[in-house]
Amino acid sequence: MEIISSxxxxxxxxxxxxxAFLILLTGERARNLREFWTILASVIKxxxxxxxxxxxxxxxxxxxxVISISPGLSLQFRADALGILFALTASFLWIITSFYSIGYxxxxxxxxxxxxxACFAIALSATMGVAFSAxxxxxFLFYEIITLxxxxxxxxxxxxxxxxxxxxYLTYLLGTSIAFLxxxxxxxxxxxxxxxxxxxxxxxxxxxxxxxxxxxTITFIxxxxxxxxxxxxxxxxxxxxxxxxxxxxxxLLHAVVVVKAGVFVVVKVVIHIFGIDLLTKLGLGxxxxxxxxxxxxxxxxxxxxxxxxxxxxxxxxxxxxxxxILGAALLKPxxxxxxxxxxxxxxxxxxxxxxxxxSIYVSAHKTEIxxxxxxxxxxxWTMAAFFIGSLSMIGVPPTAGFIxxxxxxxxxxxxxxxxxLVVLLFSSVLNAAYFLPITYxxxxxxxxxxxxxxxxxxxxxxxxxxxxTAIISILVGIYPDYFLTLAKEVIR
Amino acid sequence: xxxxxxxxxxxxxxxxxxxxxLLGLFRRGFCYPLVIATLSLCVILSIFIxxxxxxxxxxxxxxxxxxPPWGIEYVVDHLNAFVMTIISFISLFVAVYSxxxxxxxxxxxxxxxxxxxxxxxxxLLGITVTGDVFNLYVFLEITSLAGYAxxxxxxxxxxxxxxxxxxxxxxxxxxxxxGVGYLYIATGSLNMADLGRLLPDLYHSxxxxxxxxxxxxxxxxxxxxxxxxVWLPDAYTYAPSTVSALAASTMTKVxxxxxxxxxxxxxxxxxxxxxxxxxEILGWVASGAMIFGCILAIAQTDVKRMLSYILIAEVGYxxxxxxxxxxxxxxGALLHILFDAFMMACLFMVAGVVMxxxxxxxxxxxxxxxxxxxxxxxxxxIAALSVIGVPPTAGFFxxxxxxxxxxxxxxxxFAGMLLLSSLLAVVAFFRVIENIYFxxxxxxxxxxxxxxxxxxxxxLSMLVPLLTMAAGILILGFFSGKIVSAVIQFTVPEGF
Numbered sequence: 001m002e003i004i005s006s007x008x009x010x011x012x013x014x015x016x017x018x019x020a021f022l023i024l025l026t027g028e029r030a031r032n033l034r035e036f037w038t039i040l041a042s043v044i045k046x047x048x049x050x051x052x053x054x055x056x057x058x059x060x061x062x063x064x065x066v067i068s069i070s071p072g073l074s075l076q077f078r079a080d081a082l083g084i085l086f087a088l089t090a091s092f093l094w095i096i097t098s099f100y101s102i103g104y105x106x107x108x109x110x111x112x113x114x115x116x117x118a119c120f121a122i123a124l125s126a127t128m129g130v131a132f133s134a135x136x137x138x139x140f141l142f143y144e145i146i147t148l149x150x151x152x153x154x155x156x157x158x159x160x161x162x163x164x165x166x167x168x169y170l171t172y173l174l175g176t177s178i179a180f181l182x183x184x185x186x187x188x189x190x191x192x193x194x195x196x197x198x199x200x201x202x203x204x205x206x207x208x209x210x211x212x213x214x215x216x217t218i219t220f221i222x223x224x225x226x227x228x229x230x231x232x233x234x235x236x237x238x239x240x241x242x243x244x245x246x247x248x249x250x251x252l253l254h255a256v257v258v259v260k261a262g263v264f265v266v267v268k269v270v271i272h273i274f275g276i277d278l279l280t281k282l283g284l285g286x287x288x289x290x291x292x293x294x295x296x297x298x299x300x301x302x303x304x305x306x307x308x309x310x311x312x313x314x315x316x317x318x319x320x321x322x323x324x325i326l327g328a329a330l331l332k333p334x335x336x337x338x339x340x341x342x343x344x345x346x347x348x349x350x351x352x353x354x355x356x357x358x359s360i361y362v363s364a365h366k367t368e369i370x371x372x373x374x375x376x377x378x379x380x381w382t383m384a385a386f387f388i389g390s391l392s393m394i395g396v397p398p399t400a401g402f403i404x405x406x407x408x409x410x411x412x413x414x415x416x417x418x419x420x421l422v423v424l425l426f427s428s429v430l431n432a433a434y435f436l437p438i439t440y441x442x443x444x445x446x447x448x449x450x451x452x453x454x455x456x457x458x459x460x461x462x463x464x465x466x467x468x469t470a471i472i473s474i475l476v477g478i479y480p481d482y483f484l485t486l487a488k489e490v491i492r
Numbered sequence: 493x494x495x496x497x498x499x500x501x502x503x504x505x506x507x508x509x510x511x512x513x514l515l516g517l518f519r520r521g522f523c524y525p526l527v528i529a530t531l532s533l534c535v536i537l538s539i540f541i542x543x544x545x546x547x548x549x550x551x552x553x554x555x556x557x558x559x560p561p562w563g564i565e566y567v568v569d570h571l572n573a574f575v576m577t578i579i580s581f582i583s584l585f586v587a588v589y590s591x592x593x594x595x596x597x598x599x600x601x602x603x604x605x606x607x608x609x610x611x612x613x614x615x616l617l618g619i620t621v622t623g624d625v626f627n628l629y630v631f632l633e634i635t636s637l638a639g640y641a642x643x644x645x646x647x648x649x650x651x652x653x654x655x656x657x658x659x660x661x662x663x664x665x666x667x668x669x670x671g672v673g674y675l676y677i678a679t680g681s682l683n684m685a686d687l688g689r690l691l692p693d694l695y696h697s698x699x700x701x702x703x704x705x706x707x708x709x710x711x712x713x714x715x716x717x718x719x720x721x722v723w724l725p726d727a728y729t730y731a732p733s734t735v736s737a738l739a740a741s742t743m744t745k746v747x748x749x750x751x752x753x754x755x756x757x758x759x760x761x762x763x764x765x766x767x768x769x770x771x772e773i774l775g776w777v778a779s780g781a782m783i784f785g786c787i788l789a790i791a792q793t794d795v796k797r798m799l800s801y802i803l804i805a806e807v808g809y810x811x812x813x814x815x816x817x818x819x820x821x822x823x824g825a826l827l828h829i830l831f832d833a834f835m836m837a838c839l840f841m842v843a844g845v846v847m848x849x850x851x852x853x854x855x856x857x858x859x860x861x862x863x864x865x866x867x868x869x870x871x872x873x874i875a876a877l878s879v880i881g882v883p884p885t886a887g888f889f890x891x892x893x894x895x896x897x898x899x900x901x902x903x904x905x906f907a908g909m910l911l912l913s914s915l916l917a918v919v920a921f922f923r924v925i926e927n928i929y930f931x932x933x934x935x936x937x938x939x940x941x942x943x944x945x946x947x948x949x950x951x952l953s954m955l956v957p958l959l960t961m962a963a964g965i966l967i968l969g970f971f972s973g974k975i976v977s978a979v980i981q982f983t984v985p986e987g988f
Contacts, residue, residue: 069971167926178881182911
């Protein structure tokens with residue numbers, strides 16, 4: 001594998017850190033200038049990330065060492081196919097979310113917007129850091145920065161409810177990462193002597209050195225428990241609690257950046273720390289697959305009975321994230337591709353759904369599903385986009401969700417795990433059961449007299465982004481090759 | 493030339509202290525510049541000494557030309573030089589910081605304050621420079637007496653707190669002195685190196701064992717090692733802000749230094765680790781310190797008091813690193829001495845700023861302070877994250893070594909305790925951080941918006957040292973590997 005040394009991964013991380021600094025410096029006095037920094041940084045970041053795609057598609061890897069601190073600890077970046085896939089999705093969606101944020105925050109006249117945009121920028125920096133990390137230390141560093149930079153965004157409204165949500169958020173994410181993830185990293189370092197990601201896994205040789213299977217199993221369990229950002233049950237409660245945040249935060253951070261960083265690290269650990277062979281030998285892949293299947297089904301069942309739209313979407317996210325983990329856990333090429341491609345596919349569709357929820361809130365001040373009767377006539381674009389997002393969640397062709405489900409289904413058959421196939425199908429049925437009624441309600445039910453929809457009007461700045469993401473959800477479904485080549489590069 | 497700097501670093505602050513009181517009678521405004529000048533000289537000297545040690549190895553100085561073991565000998569190796577540099581740096585920055593705080597908190601007593609302040613620094617530097625166990629006792633008492641005086645001039649119940657400290661501190665000092673006496677009976681020597689040579693033959697003597705026990709308890713009181721910490725929270729809570737900042741960041745660290753010297757230079761590692769289960773006991777005691785320190789910190793309603801309990805936990809971190817008796821753990825302990833000095837200085841300085849601006853340090857008093865003092869509160873947050881051990885702050889890197897040390901020693905339970913204590917620190921600190929940034933302000937009219945509160949940042953003389961500490965916390969971690977390879981690896985006792 002050819003290795004290119006380039007500073008680009010570091011630049012991708014730093015650009016929004018500088019933006020955060022400029023945002024804080026500009027402050028409330030010059031709002032347009034402040035928002036200009038966000039937009040500028042997001043565009044530059046995307047350009048940098050995009051420029052790395054073509055060498056990586058050709059099978060190269062971009063590396064950059066910032067500083068070697070001491071043995072085992074070095075701040076090092078390594079952009080590979082998996083990382084670029086995640087970074088590309090996140091940085092592209094940041095551009096769209098930035099416009100959406102500006103529309104949303106200004107329409108609602110939200111408070112502390114400077115802090116909001118600054119934290120957003122820092123979170124995106126840290127995301128690039130996770131995506132391009134070359135070792136577990138770098139991953140852990142940026143993983144923690146994501147938690148800390150999004151904590152103020154969850155507490156944004158500063159109401160008792162928001163502070164409570166932020167507390168739960170921090171307890172779960174910071175708590176598990178220190179108690180379990182850090183311990184797992186220590187255990188890995190103790191037996192492997194390194195934290196660098198390698199293609200076959202760094203723990204593969206340790207069994208020959210006399211490390212017991214029990215030790216490795218415990219390490220693996222600690223990893224999975226420590227990465228609470230992946231929202232696998234029973235460590236999922238922080239995600240519904242984080243829904244007190246403003247909707248753009250829920251959309252980009254709690255449907256794409258934060259949670260995908262979680263599953264991304266899970267995939268990294270599966271492929272690059274343990275390695276497929278070792279996990280197959282230990283039988284941990286199958287165990288994880290069943291565990292994530294449990295989450296897929298239970299989260300969907302909980303989603304069924306939610307009335308708050310954002311909470312329902314949160315549980316849907318929990319369920320969908322486990323698809324990605326399931327794909328990695330089955331340890332078969334097709335399932336891996338399905339899981340990895342779902343990072344992107346789910347991102348576009350779920351952000352559309354959240355954007356719709358935000359649009360409904362801004363225009364009609366509605367938060368509950370039961371209030372949405374007849375709203376489709378007032379907000380046709382929003383609800384049409386919502387319908388497309390729903391189809392992608394269910395996995396109906398030609399939407400993006402179909403592609404990932406197809407690969408996951410093929411993978412489960414390759415692994416000869418018929419129960420998993422049943423889980424996938426049953427989950428689709430459940431998804432349909434809680435998504436389609438909303439569209440039906442919006443377009444075909446009469447509005448209640450208690451709900452006043454008369455003066456409801458869609459706001460262009462808010463609607464355009466969600467139409468774009470909805471269109472992309474379909475385009476990715478029709479032309480999946482661009483991301484598929486990258487995903488296939490990962491498992492090559 | 494380098495050997496003369498060993499005596500100069502003691503004599504200069506000592507003479508300056510005496511000179512200061514005369515100068516103060518004459519012109520009060522001159523005291524502050526004198527203190528800054530003196531401490532700057534100390535910093536330069538300590539760098540000079542450090543440089544000498546790194547390039548030429550151990551530096552000896554014979555007081556009055558008397559040859560050891562009869563005369564007093566000053567010996568500085570990597571370990572001394574490391575601790576000495578930390579002390580001189582921190583005391584300089586605390587001194588810079590002190591100006592406004594002392595003027596406000598101790599009007600009319602600035603002359604005496606700075607006189608005793610210099611004495612305290614003299615004592616601390618003396619402890620690190622001497623190679624003689626009795627001379628060390630003298631400096632220990634200079635430090636403690638200066639400490640009692642400085643704490644007693646604080647607010648509220650400071651007098652009582654200082655009296656408690658006096659009683660406990662004197663017991664500690666007596667125990668230490670008894671230890672010295674017993675060793676003198678057994679060996680006839682007071683020189684550390686000489687004792688180190690003579691003692692191995694006498695390890696089975698009851699006198700020596702008792703001496704060690706006295707040393708251990710005496711030093712444990714001085715460094716506020718759980719469960720002998722009870723004097724500390726009151727003393728550091730009511731002491732003037734400047735004193736808390738200096739004492740919290742240096743005095744306990746010097747205590748740990750004395751412990752290391754006694755355990756691994758006067759006595760040898762095989763005695764402390766193998767013949768007696770000392771390190772084993774220390775490990776458990778330190779675990780207790782980490783856990784109970786943090787739990788008690790969570791229970792506090794006053795920030796300075798909470799920080800005092802955090803400090804007790806931090807002492808536990810350092811001691812646990814020493815107790816696992818391997819290279820990794822010891823390295824972590826020494827790194828933590830450095831990083832923790834920065835963290836504690838920064839945190840107590842912030843508490844001092846808040847005291848200066850609002851007149852109280854209760855947790856509720858921190859509500860919405862990020863609007864009044866955004867920079868100060870950012871520094872607090874950075875230091876807090878470092879105590880928790882979040883990368884890339886310095887605290888993570890020392891903890892990295894500490895936990896690995898525990899794992900290499902096969903003490904998984906200690907590794908678990910270290911992580912558990914970090915979790916508890918999260919709770920303790922985010923209680924404050926939540927108040928700083930998100931809690932609704934106590935005054936309803938403050939909620940009008942961001943323009944409603946006037947920005948009221950700390951004065952520059954306080955802000956600069958504070959930010960230096962915060963910057964140190966952010967940057968030093970990245971150089972931990974370099975610090976280890978340049979200094980710390982040479983301090984690790986033989987046989988680890």
